[in-house]
Amino acid sequence: MVFFEQLAGNLLYGIILGAVYGLATMGLSQIFGVLKIVNVGHGAFIMVGAYVAYWMFVLYSVNPILSIPVALVIGLALGLGIFYIVIRRLIGAPELASLLATFGIGIFIEEVAKFFWGPDHRGFSWNIGQVDFGITLIPNTKLLAFFSSVIIALILYMLFQRTRIGAAIRAVVEDREGAMVCGIDVSRIYAMSFGIGIAMTVIGGILLTLFIPVGINPYMGGEYTLKAFVIAVLGGLGSPWGAFIGGFIFGLLENGSYTILGLIPGVEPFSLTRFVAFSALLVILLVKPTGLMGGE
Amino acid sequence: MLEAENLETGYGPMQILWGITIKAEKQSITTIIGPNGAGKTTILRAIMGMIQPWNGKITYDGDDVTMLPPHKKVERGLSMVLEGRHLFGGMTVKENLILGAYTKQARERLDDSLEIVYTLFPILKERSTQKAGTLSGGQQQMLAIARALMTRPKLIMLDEPSQGLAPIVVEQVMDTLKKLREELEITILLVEQNVLVSYHTADYTYIIENGQVVKEGEPSECIDIQEIRKAYLGV
Numbered sequence: 443m444v445f446f447e448q449l450a451g452n453l454l455y456g457i458i459l460g461a462v463y464g465l466a467t468m469g470l471s472q473i474f475g476v477l478k479i480v481n482v483g484h485g486a487f488i489m490v491g492a493y494v495a496y497w498m499f500v501l502y503s504v505n506p507i508l509s510i511p512v513a514l515v516i517g518l519a520l521g522l523g524i525f526y527i528v529i530r531r532l533i534g535a536p537e538l539a540s541l542l543a544t545f546g547i548g549i550f551i552e553e554v555a556k557f558f559w560g561p562d563h564r565g566f567s568w569n570i571g572q573v574d575f576g577i578t579l580i581p582n583t584k585l586l587a588f589f590s591s592v593i594i595a596l597i598l599y600m601l602f603q604r605t606r607i608g609a610a611i612r613a614v615v616e617d618r619e620g621a622m623v624c625g626i627d628v629s630r631i632y633a634m635s636f637g638i639g640i641a642m643t644v645i646g647g648i649l650l651t652l653f654i655p656v657g658i659n660p661y662m663g664g665e666y667t668l669k670a671f672v673i674a675v676l677g678g679l680g681s682p683w684g685a686f687i688g689g690f691i692f693g694l695l696e697n698g699s700y701t702i703l704g705l706i707p708g709v710e711p712f713s714l715t716r717f718v719a720f721s722a723l724l725v726i727l728l729v730k731p732t733g734l735m736g737g738e
Numbered sequence: 739m740l741e742a743e744n745l746e747t748g749y750g751p752m753q754i755l756w757g758i759t760i761k762a763e764k765q766s767i768t769t770i771i772g773p774n775g776a777g778k779t780t781i782l783r784a785i786m787g788m789i790q791p792w793n794g795k796i797t798y799d800g801d802d803v804t805m806l807p808p809h810k811k812v813e814r815g816l817s818m819v820l821e822g823r824h825l826f827g828g829m830t831v832k833e834n835l836i837l838g839a840y841t842k843q844a845r846e847r848l849d850d851s852l853e854i855v856y857t858l859f860p861i862l863k864e865r866s867t868q869k870a871g872t873l874s875g876g877q878q879q880m881l882a883i884a885r886a887l888m889t890r891p892k893l894i895m896l897d898e899p900s901q902g903l904a905p906i907v908v909e910q911v912m913d914t915l916k917k918l919r920e921e922l923e924i925t926i927l928l929v930e931q932n933v934l935v936s937y938h939t940a941d942y943t944y945i946i947e948n949g950q951v952v953k954e955g956e957p958s959e960c961i962d963i964q965e966i967r968k969a970y971l972g973v
């Protein structure tokens with residue numbers, strides 16, 4: 443009974459963390475969907491978000507949820523800047539070029555972060571109580587992160603489905619040349635999509651700090667790049683909504699397996715969750731290479 | 739209305755067009771014919787700005803538009819029906835049409851434009867909530883033309899709109915083009931593989947081979963109809 447209670451508790455936690463994972467991956471999928479570029483430096487932008495949360499909290503006593511608008515502005519500026527300096531030249535270039543470039547951008551951002559803020563872990567604690575779900579206790583900060591993620595994803599969905607710009611972005615995803623002859627400025631759509639994608643990632647980074655017990659450091663992003671790849675594939679690369687759903691699946695897998703692995707004597711479950719996640723990725727890629735929700 | 743002078747361009751290091759000069763007079767139907775790989779599509783893409791001209795000059799409505807990107811050309815009333823249609827297959831017919839009216843000027847006239855294309859193609863009104871990808875080939879071609887009309891063009895370039903269509907549907911498409919010219923005063927520049935169709939539709943024809951104009955004139959001057967009848971029908 444204790445096992446099932448633990449499992450249920452962990453799965454609940456998995457859903458909550460999964461929403462944040464999902465949000466933190468939407469940007470990767472959005473950028474791939476529109477620009478057909480895989481942002482290998484994804485995790486660096488998660489890290490930027492984490493530092494935004496940290497500094498806003500430590501310097502200005504602004505909590506991470508209220509820092510979301512700040513992350514939006516910083517993310518957009520960073521995304522647009524990088525787009526016009528680097529990414530613009532990579533549209534339609536060989537894949538290797540864009541992989542190397544985004545990899546390099548990621549490392550550059552990490553090194554700049556290390557230069558200014560040092561390599562050590564930093565943490566802050568924001569405590570506003572918790573809710574007892576019977577099976578487990580969930581801190582209110584994590585619940586807030588969950589609801590913020592869901593709300594932001596919904597807002598984005600409305601933006602894509604209901605606005606003219608959203609329709610233009612979808613048109614470019616479906617058929618770039620078809621969009622051109624409709625009078626859509628495709629390069630502007632690229633810039634906006636990259637900017638929005640990076641902004642979403644930075645916001646995801648803010649919310650993820652509420653789930654990191656060991657604190658943040660400049661190299662924390664790598665782990666999230668890997669997780670985001672799994673989630674993006676789960677969601678059928680290229681679809682931000684698929685990625686959001688993929689986040690839930692990943693959260694459940696990761697935290698469910700944590701409980702189950704804990705049953706095996708002599709196994710340290712935390713070290714194996716990543717193994718489980720990537721085994722899942724391999725299995726999915728073997729069975730359905732376009733991802734679980736992938737169309738074609 | 740539209741004039742390309744000495745147009746040269748290509749892909750990467752490979753030159754495809756070697757000094758093309760063509761003209762589309764106001765409210766005329768001009769066709770470009772020629773064998774596969776001659777560069778017909780490349781001419782239209784260069785005029786539209788989808789690939790950059792290396793050399794030469796494109797004049798439209800009296801202005802030099804050589805280096806304008808495609809969306810700026812659409813704003814000025816130049817539109818294109820691409821080879822292979824390039825519809826938004828996962829969106830409905832109506833969504834496709836609304837995207838056609840993306841520019842500011844076109845959006846202001848959206849309702850009026852919808853009425854025009856629905857009158858021209860009643861089937862699109864019937865199918866307005868259906869996904870574009872599920873339409874038949876002929877209907878998709880009509881939607882591609884309708885989407886181009888939604889931009890409120892003064893000139894439409896069409897790249898092989900009869901490709902893959904049954905002869906009867908081809909005839910409908912050509913009748914539609916004539917209607918566009920007569921009723922909406924639209925100038926038409928048409929790439930057409932089917933020489934017979936071109937013969938019966940065009941006011942003026944260019945024959946392209948290996949990226950050069952090899953012959954031009956009224957269809958009766960530059961197309962040897964007897965020769966073609968022989969080739970096509972074995973008469």
Ligand SMILES: Nc1ncnc2c1ncn2[C@@H]1O[C@H](COP(=O)(O)OP(=O)(O)OP(=O)(O)O)[C@@H](O)[C@H]1O
Pocket residue numbers: 749754772773774775776777778779780781821931
């Ligand atoms: N994107 C591209 N990259 C490289 N070469 C291309 C590209 N598109 C076309 N070509 C080449 O340019 C030449 C002209 O192509 P184009 O599509 O303009 O011919 P076309 O006259 O339209 O032929 P078709 O009747 O088959 O449509 C061809 O040799 C083709 O292989």
Ligand SMILES: [Mg+2]
Pocket residue numbers: 778779780821897
């Ligand atoms: Mg062609």
